[in-house]
Amino acid sequence: xxxxxxxxxxxxxxxxxxxxxxxxxxxxxxxxxxxxxxxxxxxxxxxxxxxxxxxxxxxxxxxxxxxxxxxxxxxxxxxxxxxxxxxxxxxxxxxxxxxxxxxxxxxxxxxxxxxxxxxxxxxxxxxxxxxxxxxxxxxxxxxxxxxxxxxxxxxxxxxxxxxxxxxxxxxxxxxxxxxxxxxxxxxxxxxxxxxxxxxxxxxxxxxxxxxxxxxxxxxxxxxxxxxxxxxxxxxxxxxxxxxxxxxxxxxxxxxxxxxxxxxxxxxxxxxxxxxxxxxxxxxxxxxxxxxxxxxxxxxxxxxxxxxxxxxxxxxxxxxxxxxxxxxxxxxxxxxxxxxxxxxxxxxxxxxxxxxxxxxxxxxxxxxxxxxxxxxxxxxxxxxxxxxxxxxxxxxxxxxxxxxxxxxxxxxxxxxxxxxxxxxxxxxxxxxxxxxxxxxxxxxxxxxxxxxxxxxxxxxxxxxxxx
Amino acid sequence: xxxxxxxxxxxxxxxxxxxxxxxxxxxxxxxxxxxxxxxxxxxxxxxxxxxxxxxxxxxxxxxxxxxxxxxxxxxxxxxxxxxxxxxxxxxxxxxxxxxxxxxxxxxxxxxxxxxxxxxxxxxxxxxxxxxxxxxxxxxxxxxxxxxxxxxxxxxxxxxxxxxxxxxxxxxxxxxxxxxxxxxxxxxxxxxxxxxxxxxxxxxx
Numbered sequence: 001x002x003x004x005x006x007x008x009x010x011x012x013x014x015x016x017x018x019x020x021x022x023x024x025x026x027x028x029x030x031x032x033x034x035x036x037x038x039x040x041x042x043x044x045x046x047x048x049x050x051x052x053x054x055x056x057x058x059x060x061x062x063x064x065x066x067x068x069x070x071x072x073x074x075x076x077x078x079x080x081x082x083x084x085x086x087x088x089x090x091x092x093x094x095x096x097x098x099x100x101x102x103x104x105x106x107x108x109x110x111x112x113x114x115x116x117x118x119x120x121x122x123x124x125x126x127x128x129x130x131x132x133x134x135x136x137x138x139x140x141x142x143x144x145x146x147x148x149x150x151x152x153x154x155x156x157x158x159x160x161x162x163x164x165x166x167x168x169x170x171x172x173x174x175x176x177x178x179x180x181x182x183x184x185x186x187x188x189x190x191x192x193x194x195x196x197x198x199x200x201x202x203x204x205x206x207x208x209x210x211x212x213x214x215x216x217x218x219x220x221x222x223x224x225x226x227x228x229x230x231x232x233x234x235x236x237x238x239x240x241x242x243x244x245x246x247x248x249x250x251x252x253x254x255x256x257x258x259x260x261x262x263x264x265x266x267x268x269x270x271x272x273x274x275x276x277x278x279x280x281x282x283x284x285x286x287x288x289x290x291x292x293x294x295x296x297x298x299x300x301x302x303x304x305x306x307x308x309x310x311x312x313x314x315x316x317x318x319x320x321x322x323x324x325x326x327x328x329x330x331x332x333x334x335x336x337x338x339x340x341x342x343x344x345x346x347x348x349x350x351x352x353x354x355x356x357x358x359x360x361x362x363x364x365x366x367x368x369x370x371x372x373x374x375x376x377x378x379x380x381x382x383x384x385x386x387x388x389x390x391x392x393x394x395x396x397x398x399x400x401x402x403x404x405x406x407x408x409x410x411x412x413x414x415x416x417x418x419x420x421x422x423x424x425x426x427x428x429x430x431x432x433x434x435x436x437x438x439x440x441x442x443x444x445x446x447x448x449x450x451x452x453x454x455x456x457x458x459x460x461x462x463x464x465x466x
Numbered sequence: 467x468x469x470x471x472x473x474x475x476x477x478x479x480x481x482x483x484x485x486x487x488x489x490x491x492x493x494x495x496x497x498x499x500x501x502x503x504x505x506x507x508x509x510x511x512x513x514x515x516x517x518x519x520x521x522x523x524x525x526x527x528x529x530x531x532x533x534x535x536x537x538x539x540x541x542x543x544x545x546x547x548x549x550x551x552x553x554x555x556x557x558x559x560x561x562x563x564x565x566x567x568x569x570x571x572x573x574x575x576x577x578x579x580x581x582x583x584x585x586x587x588x589x590x591x592x593x594x595x596x597x598x599x600x601x602x603x604x605x606x607x608x609x610x611x612x613x614x615x616x617x618x619x620x621x622x623x624x625x626x627x628x629x630x631x632x633x634x635x636x637x638x639x640x641x642x643x644x645x646x647x648x649x650x651x652x653x654x655x656x657x658x659x660x661x662x663x664x665x666x667x668x669x670x
Binding site for chain 1: 499643647
């Protein structure tokens, strides 16, 4: 029988299925951060259990870390306790932790690939819904809850039901200034936030193949925003080149062995999927969300939709609620929407390519009056690379703040947040009510779109820029 | 985990779709290192006035008729977004042990069952009937019988529901999932040995 990549990875990790229980799936890599792990360690301690494979774990501190004045103690005592608890738990269990002082510190889904910790064909989990990022390497990577974090630490396995498969093909060539982020948002615009529920998505087609590894990570990162369990992309030479030579990459003879295995895990020609969705890259314009769900998205050259434009009663009601929360009138041109804040960063768009894209757009501009723009690299490695290339100067000269790495305003746990009523062009992944601060209004965009909006003070149709 | 027992309880209604886990438990409450005490923060931004303390009378769950409810009836795609298990911790700590909706986000669904919460899936028509019934009779009590996979309502909108047998057994028995998996310890060890031989670079 012809198999998809998902089938092959599943089969290679199926341990057993006891009577009346779900299949057990073996886990190769377990990623951790400070927010979703402390209760799991506590559970482990209470049950007198040990971490089964400490070497399978890589941990970082990212959600609560400050992006400025990193030399000072964290002001919020509860956040400080969480950070300290992470350090204690990792030390007690002998886990590899990139703590706040480490030169390798950064957002978990940015630092893990920097070290070659995830390879094609692996099963990868993390107590974080954006774990799907690592599907860009041809791994089965998905987010789990804290009880499952404990389960994996104790058993190196997870009871799992097999998902359905969806092939998402993006064919053609992206227009100038359109990026992986626009592909990701356009897909969610079609599927909706529940369209992928119960599925693992495999992204394919020549527009996906043409993406860099950074771009592929951006696309897979947002699989969860379509409701999918995971997103994945077949590994190819770009994937192998990215991993080769990194700290956790296979070495010597094992490298050849590994590459030969990785080549074998791609979906068989003619393998069947439960659902197939096809998009044309040429049809994708720079995307902007207008509402409070990532599916509420349009091209920047379009207008804010009216509730009556939706045939589905639920979506119409949701549109009405979103317009109220976002303080937007139906039929307003997206390019007429003024912003107060710009956030560049996150596990979606916090990689070097994102900073290059944004810097290209920011070069020689000045942040519009009344707008605050912050650039938050996804890791210290991204920050240092950007500084080597002089990108920090471009941002600073344009009036941006150049910060230290962390999750920052993607979920606003660390004190970087919007004030009530402020409107933000954000390169992050969720525009939920209050996500970036109570009463804050988030519009999801690509890095280039964010930089253009910072200079203009409103959204700009960058496809018209030469 | 406490075993799930047949019960008769008030069913509260929240007619909202795509309720995300950021709404269920906003990020400022995720900094604790304990599992308990999240109920007071459930739906914080909707539930409280701007002072963060006094109740917003317009929020559904603040209605007197819904106080003490154990059953929560909600719109489609409940629990989407972040994987935070703080969401089911808050729901359980508030007092709910049953959710009825047409659909749930995958991670949230799984998290519910790990915390003694039965998440029931119904058809859009069934959900509409239940919502109508609660709207007409706020404070109505539903009987939820997991063993028989049956919900009964005063107006006769009861129904049978499907649930994975293993999730059902674990909920009814209040079993520790990890304990159950560790019974397969020999299989896991054997698998791991084979996996090490096939993929030696994973252990290098």
